[in-house]
Amino acid sequence: MSEGMNLAKWKKGADNFEIVVDPDKAMQFKKGIGDIRDVLVYPKIFSDAKKGMSAPENRLKAVFGTEDTNEVAKKIIKEGEVQVTAEYRNAQVQQKKQRILNIIQKNGVDPRTNAPHPLTRIEAAIDEAKIKINEHKTAEEQVQEILKKILPIIPIKFVKKEIQLTIPAQYTGKSYQTVKQTGKILKESWNSDGSWTGLIEIPGGMEQELYDKLNNITHGTITAEVKEVK
Numbered sequence: 001m002s003e004g005m006n007l008a009k010w011k012k013g014a015d016n017f018e019i020v021v022d023p024d025k026a027m028q029f030k031k032g033i034g035d036i037r038d039v040l041v042y043p044k045i046f047s048d049a050k051k052g053m054s055a056p057e058n059r060l061k062a063v064f065g066t067e068d069t070n071e072v073a074k075k076i077i078k079e080g081e082v083q084v085t086a087e088y089r090n091a092q093v094q095q096k097k098q099r100i101l102n103i104i105q106k107n108g109v110d111p112r113t114n115a116p117h118p119l120t121r122i123e124a125a126i127d128e129a130k131i132k133i134n135e136h137k138t139a140e141e142q143v144q145e146i147l148k149k150i151l152p153i154i155p156i157k158f159v160k161k162e163i164q165l166t167i168p169a170q171y172t173g174k175s176y177q178t179v180k181q182t183g184k185i186l187k188e189s190w191n192s193d194g195s196w197t198g199l200i201e202i203p204g205g206m207e208q209e210l211y212d213k214l215n216n217i218t219h220g221t222i223t224a225e226v227k228e229v230k
Contacts, residue, residue, distance in 0.1 A: 005041075006088060007049055008073075010080030012063050018049040019073050023084045029077050036070045036077075045072050092135055097126070099139035100146060107203040108147075108156045116205035117154060125150040159204035162186065169194030171218040178217065182210045 006023040009016065020041040028034045037043075045055040060067045064075060101123055105116050129149045134142055147156065163183075167175045176196060179185065183202035190196055202210060214222050 004085050004087060005049060006082070006084045008077045008080050008082045010076040015055075015059050015063055016047055017055050017060075017063070017072070017076055017080075018046040019044070019076055020046075020049050021077070021082065023082065023088050026077055026082045029074075030082065036074050039077065040069075040073055043069050045069055045076075089135055093133045096135070096139045096142070097123075097133045100133070100143055101126075103139060103143050104147065104156070106205045107158045107160075109159055109204045111155050111157050114204075115208070117156060121154060122150070122156075125153040128153055160201050161204050161207055162199060162201050163207070163210075164197065164199050165214070166191075166195055166197045166223045167214070168218060168221050169196075171221065172196045174217045175214055175222070178210070178213050182206055182213070 005020050006026070007018050008021050008026055009018050011017075021039050022041060025034055025039045029036060029039050045060060047053045047055045047059075057067050060072055064072045066072065101119050104122050105119055109116055126146065131146055131149055147158075150156070165179065167179075172195070179198065179200055183200040183206070186199045186201055188196065188198035211222075
């Protein structure tokens with residue numbers, strides 16, 4: 001068996017029970033989501049998975065009241081500990097770091113220019129501040145604390161902008177979907193000529209991205225007015 005395995009373990013007295021799992025699906029199953037058959041990489045209960053040693057059937061029956069692999073595996077995941085490889089943990093941390101970078105860029109702007117910082121600049125500030133991403137917290141839970149730590153390095157503030165848009169009739173279909181996906185529509189009206197006018201709220205760092213998307217659809221025929229910066 002490979003050393004780089006993600007395991008779920010459960011101990012009962014002198015007995016040790018292990019299963020080899022898909023870590024993402026195991027974490028989901030622990031929350032009550034998914035099918036145990038999708039979680040198991042090997043449909044087998046081990047006493048030592050790395051050595052390939054199977055758990056004795058008589059011990060399964062004595063401890064769990066059943067020899068059914070799926071039923072035993074459910075209990076191991078629900079009541080035991082899911083252990084993941086360093087490679088998996090590192091990948092999870094990198095994903096969270098990327099999520100944090102995206103949140104900061106989309107919601108934050110440089111107060112000197114009112115434009116978003118490039119991702120590379122935000123990442124450089126995080127690295128310079130020697131910030132360690134917490135693998136046990138969500139990206140959203142870590143954003144505010146990270147912001148405080150990088151503020152001495154780069155000026156940044158979170159803003160929401162209210163923008164009034166008018167989209168010509170021939171482009172409303174595609175453009176309307178883009179607007180809904182990017183921001184929150186506060187007010188809207190369909191005009192007599194078939195055009196659409198709406199007041200939308202978007203994260204400050206998304207303003208230029210929204211214009212670029214809409215201009216690509218409408219060939220630059222939209223009108224936009226920034227009504228308010230919060």
